[in-house]
Amino acid sequence: MAGFDKVVSSYAEAMAGLTDNMTVIAGGFGLCGIPEGLINQIKLMQTRGLTVVSNNCGVDDFGLGVLLVDKQIKKMISSYVGENALFEQQLLQGELEVELTPQGTLAEKMRAGGAGIPAFYTATGYGTPVGEGKESRQFNGRDYILEEAINGDFAIIKAYKADRYGNCIYRHTAQNFNPMAATAGKMTVVEVEHIVEPGEIPPSQIHTPGIYVDRVIQGSFEKRIERKVTAAATTRA
Amino acid sequence: MAGFDKVVSSYAEAMAGLTDNMTVIAGGFGLCGIPEGLINQIKLMQTRGLTVVSNNCGVDDFGLGVLLVDKQIKKMISSYVGENALFEQQLLQGELEVELTPQGTLAEKMRAGGAGIPAFYTATGYGTPVGEGKESRQFNGRDYILEEAINGDFAIIKAYKADRYGNCIYRHTAQNFNPMAATAGKMTVVEVEHIVEPGEIPPSQIHTPGIYVDRVIQGSFEKRIERKVTAAATTRA
Amino acid sequence: MALSREQIAMRVAQEFKDGDYVNLGIGIPTLAANYVPNDIEVMLQSENGLLGMGPNPTEAELDADMINAGKETVTAITGASIFNSAESFAMIRGGHVDFTVLGAFEVDVFGNIASWMIPNKLIKGMGGAMDLVAGAKNIIVTMTHADKHGQSKLLAQCTLPLTGVNCITRIITDLAVLEILDGAFYLRERAPGVSIDEIKAKTAGKLVVPDNVPEMQV
């Protein structure tokens, strides 16, 4: 049984092996579905020179933004980074590199990385700055650009439930990039709200099969809401 | 509401618009998870010159095999076609064309077709007859071949449950190629065991979101087992 | 008179057909959800992984795991589905979303759009905009016809970095509805009380004015 028991008992154990200059792929969209404790552990470890692949970079004091405080991130690969004053400052001062990638291309690059597809063609970004320097080609009369896969040394994931085999499900829109990120890490670490018994998640409902997962840790989450908008504030016709 | 009510009441309505020489993508693996009634409807319609994309071609008297009887299939794109005497006979007599495609490449080609990816690189088939005539290229020192997407005029799908929006779930390994096939049809028709009320399938458990589905029909299934093997027949150490 | 944001949104909503899957960008596009005609139903796609987006939640319904692409808390309607980002963009890039409505800085007569980056200002990123303009079957751009300095946003050629090329066919501004065809803006409707001369004056790219340009019904 030991071979498939992926549950670890400390954040230190969960992130063991992370060293300077590694590439870390992080699930999450804004502050939704982010592995809060694993990010905080990276801050604690003071690992530096990181390339971080994630749709966004959190906010100044929460999520991936906390890794900016001590300049642990060398390069960010994201589709949107507009929520973060520290990010802007480090970018303008040349202390931080950013590779802006269309959101769908980013998701597909992670999936490709996990699925053994080194590169794929997409119409997204053709004729724009994103397509500059990339091969383009026509298929059926339409122009496409070639985009390459992304793989990470680590993938850090937030799931709702996981069992000790690493089988995961996500809750609502906290799913987002997490399933693709989970496939693309050499070492995939999942921080979960609930560790459940094997079999508790029906096999066909598992979002991330355990084969992609190396470590599972019981997390504790703040689950901060980035933009709280209620029905009272926006009336609908 | 009418715009999202995709339930049709007859097989004739379900397959309306299918004409000679079209490409039909069919879900299923062997006889498992196949749209039995939709296949029988194609036989009834006597549509000819079809290109059929499906992992297998059924058996002589069941599944896609029934379309061979009156030579309705012009070309078959499959990974394995060894279960069918009629298939062999028509192939040897030059009445049927076959394009053998590795199973993973076939699944990925369907997914690519649905996802707007015209082509992708894969290591599968490099250096083999499958790679002949295809572009090859190295990424990170490894050789890959370029494979193009598959789209169909029709996709015929077998699901376990669907609601009127077309949201589907599959049961056990009857899932197989169905979700990819569903995304790759211009007209996607789903034959289901149970039509359920919207909301009955929790949103995060839906395997095929209704956006891919055009028509839903209540089917009735034989669900034949191709190779019945029981524990009594194979003892385990 | 120039349309209000709400009136632009109303006019956008008239484009929808029963059964359309629609992705609405932040700002005016999002408002269009409020004006969907009562006799039709559309389903809203949010590119973070939600098809069947509902209204914002009540205080009691608030859920950190339930947000839209603008990172705002939302709900899901009955019949909604929720999925991962790759699946979400498979829908978008595969052409399964019928309509995308989004804002822009500039549009030109070739159907090019610039909407994500102003050089020498901070670059925040394109999010899903490049995927949306590359993937949707129909794209409607909503924007004011001219910027606050009176400079036209409908150009002979975009000056800002592009979001997509040859992809825009329909624009709804505070002054007009225009179609892009054969390298020109075709004036299809004008805002109530807005003169064709004003629209001409505020359209920098080639404008074709048919004999009959009805007023918008908003």
Added chain:
Amino acid sequence: MALSREQIAMRVAQEFKDGDYVNLGIGIPTLAANYVPNDIEVMLQSENGLLGMGPNPTEAELDADMINAGKETVTAITGASIFNSAESFAMIRGGHVDFTVLGAFEVDVFGNIASWMIPNKLIKGMGGAMDLVAGAKNIIVTMTHADKHGQSKLLAQCTLPLTGVNCITRIITDLAVLEILDGAFYLRERAPGVSIDEIKAKTAGKLVVPDNVPEMQV
């Protein structure tokens, strides 16, 4: 004496490590599941979309929706997951499956394998074999050392259409365990009572015989 099919399967099972994800081809490879050592656990992947394949069902458990890649009825173990074919081959092609065991017609000293097609006989197709040999981290080929006419299946160069190139490193036959290294078969173990001369005689490709070639423990 040459190993039986069961003995080959036993020797294959010795290769597995605790926690391995394993895909077993039809025939001898499938038998290996019966001989997994008691102190380790492996998880079987079936490429039609099942991770955690269990034994065949009882009559009462029979279910047309629960089959393996050989189209035989099976069960799922506790902890199994079930998914679509694209996901299944993402696992395989992405290198997440630790071990693939499959049969072959021929293997050569370059690690090429031919296993799916004999020209002028009916072509049934490659199924998932090309994906498996392109994707797995470790591949073990199991076969008889020679065909029924005594012709070697371990060649200087494959003569049949290939399934994959430069991908095989380990072969377990009825006579021997061999490793492919630097353009040669290295003899690692021999079947109990089988002479090195017999193995030499039945190996057409370059064979390197170390000083010490222990007998297999089966």
